[in-house]
Amino acid sequence: MxxxxxxxxxxxxxxxxxxxxxxxxxxxxxxxxxxxxxxxxxxxxxxxxxxxxxxxxxxxxxxxxxxxxxxxxxxxILLNPQIIEMFQYLNKDKIQLIILSSNSKNLIKDIIQKNLNYISFIEIIGDVSLFKKSKKIKEVMNKYKVNYNDIIYIGDEVRDIIAAKKVSISSIAVLWGKESEALLSKEKPNYIVKNGQELSYILNEFSKKK
Missing domain, CATH: 1.10.150 (DNA polymerase; domain 1)
Structure with missing residues (x-):
């Protein structure tokens, strides 16, 4: 998985x-x-x-x-056009999808139901403390019995990259979010992507890895 x-x-x-x-x-x-x-x-x-x-x-x-x-x-709060593009190209049969966020779980579920109800997320995890995302990622790894090679985190902030590093998993930083490329680059994520098609390509390649 x-x-x-x-x-x-x-x-x-x-x-x-x-x-x-x-x-x-x-x-x-x-x-x-x-x-x-x-x-x-x-x-x-x-x-x-x-x-x-x-x-x-x-x-x-x-x-x-x-x-x-x-x-x-x-x-x-509006659905990002880049994520719509990403889902158009993503091989959804080869990868499981989870949302992990500091935002309210109820608000996330409401927005997903209204705008992305054709996408299946195996879990939506909300209300995560600002600087404790690594702990939640670790809980996900344990729950689904995956090792660090089988999970990847996609974020738009420095704290997302840091959280991924703390649990030794790969990270993708997107450039259509809150923080600038200069700021994100300093933390050296595994990938930096400018659009949804680039993101889908990386995830599709990730899904093929043994």
């Missing part, structure tokens, strides 16, 4: 505008200037947390707030 684990925000959907609402709300609460689009694209999540003057012990509180604001702005 080969498994492709997808991040949700920034990979499957374009949630930039909803995330911007989160950042604006936190900036308002903290009484600081809102961040520019350039700041958001060129800084990791850890760097953004620092810029928003969120202390580490405050992260759970603001994580909960972020999910609430995103839910209120869920109509701003």
């Amino acid at each position: 080969k498994i492709a684990v997808f991040d949700f925000d920034g990979v499957i959907v374009d949630s930039y505008n909803a995330i911007l609402e989160v950042i604006n709300e936190i900036s308002r609460i903290k009484k600081i200037p809102s961040l520019s689009k350039e700041d958001i694209l060129n800084k990791s999540t850890k760097e953004l947390i620092k810029d928003l003057k969120i202390r580490w012990f405050e992260i759970p509180k603001y994580y909960k707030l972020a999910k609430k604001v995103v839910h209120l702005n869920k109509d701003l």
Whole structure:
């Protein structure tokens, strides 16, 4: 069995505008200037947390707030055209698909049902702590009895690449999400892709590996 684990925000959907609402709300609460689009694209999540003057012990509180604001702005979340293209070329019979995300599981399931109901995901894992994705990936590996050669993680953030490295699996960074190519390249993912067709090619080749 080969498994492709997808991040949700920034990979499957374009949630930039909803995330911007989160950042604006936190900036308002903290009484600081809102961040520019350039700041958001060129800084990791850890760097953004620092810029928003969120202390580490405050992260759970603001994580909960972020999910609430995103839910209120869920109509701003759109299926990414690149992922539609990817599924057109992906050999879905050769690879199992999972979503693993910090976003709300219920919100993810709702968006998938409305926009990608023709795609079968064997599991949707939501509400994952911001910096504990590696633990969840490990749980997936144990649950489905796959080793590190049989699973690959697709994300759009530095923390996604780091999570994959912690459990010794390959990672693919997509360039249509939250963080810039310059930022992602520093963490040296196994692959960087610019469009859905490139992503499907890598996954199709991955599915053929013994």
